[in-house]
Amino acid sequence: MNKKINIGIIGLGIGEQHLKSFLKIKNCEVITICDLDEKKMNTFKKKYSHIKITNDENLIFNDKNIHLVSIASYDSFHYSQIIKSIKNRKHIFVEKPLCMSFSELKKIDDALNKNTNIKISSNMVLRTAPLFEKIKLDKKNYSKEYIYYIEADYLWGRINKIFEWRSKLKNYSLILGASIHMIDLIVWILNCRPIHVQASANKIFPKDKKIKFDTFIVIMLYFENGLIAKISSNSICKHPHFHSLKIFSQNIDFIHDLKNTYTIDKKQNIKLINIKKLYPAKNKRSKTIQDFVDYIRTGKKNSKLVTKKEIFDLMSICFSSIESLKTAKKTFIKYI
Numbered sequence: 001m002n003k004k005i006n007i008g009i010i011g012l013g014i015g016e017q018h019l020k021s022f023l024k025i026k027n028c029e030v031i032t033i034c035d036l037d038e039k040k041m042n043t044f045k046k047k048y049s050h051i052k053i054t055n056d057e058n059l060i061f062n063d064k065n066i067h068l069v070s071i072a073s074y075d076s077f078h079y080s081q082i083i084k085s086i087k088n089r090k091h092i093f094v095e096k097p098l099c100m101s102f103s104e105l106k107k108i109d110d111a112l113n114k115n116t117n118i119k120i121s122s123n124m125v126l127r128t129a130p131l132f133e134k135i136k137l138d139k140k141n142y143s144k145e146y147i148y149y150i151e152a153d154y155l156w157g158r159i160n161k162i163f164e165w166r167s168k169l170k171n172y173s174l175i176l177g178a179s180i181h182m183i184d185l186i187v188w189i190l191n192c193r194p195i196h197v198q199a200s201a202n203k204i205f206p207k208d209k210k211i212k213f214d215t216f217i218v219i220m221l222y223f224e225n226g227l228i229a230k231i232s233s234n235s236i237c238k239h240p241h242f243h244s245l246k247i248f249s250q251n252i253d254f255i256h257d258l259k260n261t262y263t264i265d266k267k268q269n270i271k272l273i274n275i276k277k278l279y280p281a282k283n284k285r286s287k288t289i290q291d292f293v294d295y296i297r298t299g300k301k302n303s304k305l306v307t308k309k310e311i312f313d314l315m316s317i318c319f320s321s322i323e324s325l326k327t328a329k330k331t332f333i334k335y336i
Contacts, residue, residue, distance in 0.1 A: 008060030009033045010081060011039050014095060014123075015072030019048070021286035022070070025293055032060050032120055056082065056208065061088045068296070070289075071095060074168050075176065079104040085118075086111045092120040093292055096312055097176035102319040102334075107336050109312060121292040122311050123287040124184045126243060127304045131152035131261070131278035135254065136189045136303070144190045146249040150229040152182040152334045159206075167210045174217050175321050177201070178233035182243065183321075184306075184314050186221070186229050193219035193313055194229070198323045198330040205236055219321050222330075243280075312336045 001190040004027045007141045010270050025320040035041055045053050052059075060086045062064055069085045071078055078161045084091045086108075099105050100252040104171045114117060126132055135142050137157060187193060201214035215236050221229040229329040240258065247254040253264045261273040291305045301307060324331040 003027065004029065005293060005296065005325065006031045006066050007070055008063065008066045008090075009070045009072065009075075010057050010060065011035060011074075011095075012037070012044055012070065013073035013285045015070065016044075017285070018070045018072055018093070018289065019033070022293075024286065025290060027046070028124075028293060031066055032063065034060055044154065044303060055236045057084075061090070062086065066294075067091060068093065074165055074169070074253070075298070076100060076174065077167040079108065079315055081208060082104045082108055082120075083111060086110075086115050089118060091296055093123070093289060094120070095123050096180050097318065098122060098315050100171055100173075100176070102316075105312065105315050105319065105336060109286070112308065119296055120308050120311065121288070121295070121306045122314075123288050124181065124188075124306045124314075125288055126181055127188055127306070128183045128284040128287045129279050129281045130284070131256065131275055132245075133304070134278070135194065138306075141249055142189065142247060142254070144223070144225060144227060146251055147190070147227055148250070149227070150186055151244075151246040152186060152229065152231045153244040154178040154182050154231070154233045155237050155239045156233070156235040157237060157239050159236050162206075162211055162213075162215065162235050163208070163290040167212070170212075173212045173318075173322055174201075174214055174235055175219070175318050176196060176232045177220055179217060179231055179321065180314065181302075182231045182245075182319055183219070183221070183317050184310075185243070186231070187314065187317070189312070190218055190223075190227075192223060192225075192227075193335070194317065196330055197317065197321050197324050197333055199221075199324040200328075201325055203274040214325070217325070219324075221317070236253050285314055 007022050007030045009018055022030050030051055034054050034057045036055050041053050068091040071081050198220045201217040201255055203215050217233045219231040242258055246258045261275045263271045293303055317333055320331050320333040
């Protein structure tokens with residue numbers, strides 16, 4: 001329980017949040033942080049003078065004193081950094097997505113199967129919001145036996161982000177950058193995997209030629225018991241950043257939108273939910289890292305831990321969704 005864990009962090013955008021989380025955990029020490037941006041590195045040298053800062057990621061992989069690598073780099077770097085972590089026998093905490101293709105996912109799976117002592121998790125932070133946790137725990141109303149339709153919208157509300165590093169990636173996908181969060185939330189709440197997916201997309205706005213990826217995507221997930229879930233990812237909306245969720249069940253409907261969060265019962269009584277401390281609850285997001293560190297130390301999994309199987313199921317759904325976009329057909333989800 002008290003074993004010291006040494007950490008290396010790659011990427012100092014969202015990676016700074018990883019850093020702050022690790023610094024709060026007892027018997028965790030951040031040894032080295034890595035970034036390619038010289039200005040950012042100089043800023044961090046002043047803020048965290050006790051930590052080694054480098055632009056060479058291999059200093060992290062080759063350091064035998066580092067037990068865990070926290071990957072928060074650009075999406076296209078994740079695969080190679082995960083493989084390097086496995087080769088150097090280090091645990092892995094990685095921002096979504098795990099990788100950029102199904103073939104990369106298969107190679108990661110093969111490498112982990114040969115190194116079963118290495119643990120891996122990912123930063124699916126919506127699980128930490130108490131609002132969504134309450135739904136998951138309410139089996140009376142929201143188990144897969146009662147739900148027949150779910151509607152989830154990832155409203156990005158930060159259009160500037162599509163013109164930054166994402167526009168420079170050859171194969172960036174909004175499915176891997178946004179839809180992935182809502183897919184994970186739905187599968188986690190239901191504890192059930194979909195069997196088919198059908199996806200559609202457009203890029204009507206903006207007309208900037210630098211943006212090569214679809215800016216609006218709709219995904220339909222089909223489950224074995226007939227349940228249907230519709231997920232939209234909207235990167236150019238005027239709507240503030242928000243995770244909208246609607247659940248329709250036999251017993252009660254749940255609506256979570258920008259104006260209000262409420263339930264409607266069979267008699268059409270509306271009950272408002274005070275979500276002040278329930279959503280977005282950003283102060284709870286470090287739990288994804290705390291839970292993973294606890295898992296490394298004890299081997300015990302709690303209900304919010306993103307497990308290896310869940311990550312690979314999630315990525316399988318995402319890649320099948322991308323395949324459906326390409327073929328314009330309903331696609332059977334191929335799970336690893």
